[in-house]
Amino acid sequence: MSLLSIEDHPGGVRLLTLDRAPVNAFNLELMAAVSDAFREVAATPEIRAVVISGSGPVFSAGLDFKAMMKVSAEGPEAAQHFARTMHQAFIDIWTCTCPTIAAVNGSSIAAGYLIGAACDFRIVAEGPGEHGLNEIQFGGGFPAIAVEIGRSVMGPRIIQSLLSGELFDWNGGVENGSFTSSETPGALRTKALDTARQLGEFPQPAYAHAKAQLLAPFTERVMAESEEQKRKTDAIFASEETLASLMKHMQNVLKKS
Template sequence: MTMQTSHETLRVEVDDRGVATITMDRPEVRNAFNDTLIGELSSVAAALATDDDVRVVVLTGGGPVFSAGADLNWMGSMRDWSREENVADSRRMNGMLRSLWDLPKPLIGRVNGHAIAGGTGLTAVCDIVVAVRGAKLGLTEAVLGLAPAVISPYVVRKIGVSHARALFVTGELFDAEHAHRIGLVHQLVDDVDALDVAVADTVRRCLKAGPRAVAVAKTLPDLALDDLDVATERTPGIIAELRVSAEGQEGIAAFFEKRPASWVPQSEEK
C-alpha cells in the first residue's frame, strides 16, 4: 500500500517497502525553486531522515523536466532585499541541499528531463543518478551574471575541481552523455519507461543493504578525503563497531545460511 502526502510544491509517496518518492510538483515553471519549494523539500528530507520505516528515497520532477533551478521571477524580487536578507535566503537553499546530502538513506535522482543550474546541483547531492539521454544539464549561472556559489561544494565533490571549473566559467549546457562521463550521472536510459525500470532496479539493490551500514557508508567518501591521519584514525573504529553490531552479525549470519537478511523486504527476497 502506498501512502501519499501532498504539499504546495511537492508530492511524497511512501510504499510498503519503505521507498519514498519525492516529486517536485511545479511543472508550470519547470519545477523551479522558490522559497516554498526550498522550505518544503528541507522539511520533508528532515522527516524522512528520522523515519526508520523509510529505507530509500527517490527524487524526481513532475512533468517533462527535472528542475530548471531557481525561479528567476522569484530571484528578481530580491533586488530590493538587503545583503543580510539575501544571505539568509541563500543559507536556506544550502540548508535544503545539505539536508539531502546528509540524508542517512540512499538518495536516487530520477532525472526525467532537463536539470539546469540548481537542478544540476540537486543531481549532485544524490547518491545515484539515473537520467534520460535527452536531458540537458548546465551550471548556467555565469551567463546570467551570477555564479553557482551555493551548489558548488556539492558539485565539486561530485565531479572534481577540473570539470567544475570548466563548466562554471562557461555556463554552457551539456548533454546527459557528458554528465555521465564526468560522474554526475551514473546510468543513462533512452526514455521514461526505461527510466522507471532502471530506478526500480536501483531501489531493489539498495534495499538489500543494511540500513545502518548505508548511513555509515555514506559518510566515508568525505571522511576518506580528510587529513590522512584523521581518516585512518577513525575508519578502524567504524568497521569494528559494525562487525559486532546486531545488523552486522545478522548480515554475516544470513550470508552463511544462504538466506536474505532480516532487513530485506519479502517482496525483494528473490
C-alpha cells in the same frame, strides 16, 4: 497546493516529485519543502531509500529568477534568508544517511542540477534536455556547497564546466560523472524505484558510515566556509552587474516562452 508530491512504495522507498509547473523552478517555498521532506526521512526509520524526480518534462530548471529578483528588492536580510534556505536544502539531500536516487527526467540546470548531483545515484533520461551549472553566464556567485557538490561528482572536470557555464546533454553528463547511468524515459521511474529498493536492503549503519566517509573531503570544505565568504557570495548576487544580467536573461527566457 503542494509543491512536492510524496508517495511511499514497497521496500520502504519514498518517492519525492518536484511539482511546481512549468519547469519546477525553485522558490523559497519549494526549497523549504524539500528540506522538510528530507528531515522527515531522517526521522523515519521505516524509510529505507529516497527517489527524487520532477513532474512534467523537466527535472528542474533551477532557481526561479522572478523570486530571486523579488527577494533582492526586499533587501539583504531577505536575500540572505533565501541563500541559507537553498544551502540547507542541498545539505539535507547530500547528507541524508539512507540511499538517495535522482531520477532526472529532463533538463536539470543550476540549482536543479545540484539537487540531482547531491544524490548518491543519478539516473538520467535519454533524450532532449540540458544539464549543468550555467550561473556564471548571468553573473551568479557560487557558494562552497555548489562547488563541492559539483566536484564530488565531476572531479577535476568541474573547473571547465563551472567556468565556461556550458550545459551538456544526457550523454555528456554520463561521461563527466554527473550521472551514474541512463535509461529510456519510459523506464526511468521503474529503474529508479528498483535501484532504491535494492539499496534499501543493505544494512543502514554500514551504508551511512561509508557514505559519510566518502563525502567527508567535500562536506568539510563546505563547513569551513566562513561568514565572510558567504557574504561575498551574497554580494555577487546583489551586485548591479549581476542584477542587470539576470534581468536580461529573464527577458530572453520570456521571449522564448
